[in-house]
């Protein structure tokens with residue numbers, strides 16, 4: 656699959672490393688300098704799926720640049736609505752109801768936004784195998800086909816994919832990210848953890864109460 660990653664910072668390069676062995680990657684940047692770089696519109700037009708890996712404050716500008724080229728395509732939103740990570744998630748730019756992902760979707764009405772790849776640090780987006788248990792990566796988006804593509808890419812990157820249904824659930828995935836960021840900046844865990852699922856043994860008989 657042709658994956659256009661918008662940005663070439665820490666997250667963009669981490670995802671290029673974990674997805675680049677099985678997919679073609681190009682970076683959408685403001686000043687393209689090599690063959691695997693292009694302008695934002697060119698890379699969005701080339702891609703089958705786009706990953707947004709730019710700062711929160713750039714969202715409106717980026718959406719304007721790619722909007723015409725992502726119609727009908729999955730746009731995986733890895734951003735988090737923080738305005739200054741050094742201050743921690745207490746400066747989250749989205750309050751109360753709603754999410755950055757839903758706001759992005761309203762700026763990209765023809766695209767299929769899926770919130771994912773925002774819930775752990777870039778070091779684990781690059782190398783999920785560094786964690787003791789396989790880390791989970793949650794995905795929420797309204798278009799089922801696009802969500803399935805996102806879940807497949809999550810698996811390709813080395814995470815346990817978790818379907819979280821509609822884009823309205825993106826607000827919870829952004830909150831989960833705020834917990835990760837709080838730990839990373841202010842909490843006891845620092846950046847040394849990820850979120851993982853713990854399942855019931857699969858062979859247990861199902862009870863009527865298991866709902």
Ligand SMILES: NC(=O)c1ccc[n+]([C@@H]2O[C@H](COP(=O)([O-])OP(=O)(O)OC[C@H]3O[C@@H](n4cnc5c(N)ncnc54)[C@H](OP(=O)(O)O)[C@@H]3O)[C@@H](O)[C@H]2O)c1
Nearest residue numbers: 662663664665666708709710711713733734735773776777
């Ligand atoms: N770092 C993490 O561990 C982590 C983990 C999960 C999610 N996130 C989220 O992922 C996003 C990216 O984080 P990051 O750490 O990768 O940031 P970063 O290293 O600062 O990289 C940001 C990238 O976005 C580009 N950019 C900035 N403004 C732009 C604009 N107006 N148009 C086009 N490109 C623009 C930058 O390009 P220039 O070089 O041209 O400025 C740079 O390539 C953020 O929303 C962050 O909250 C971060």
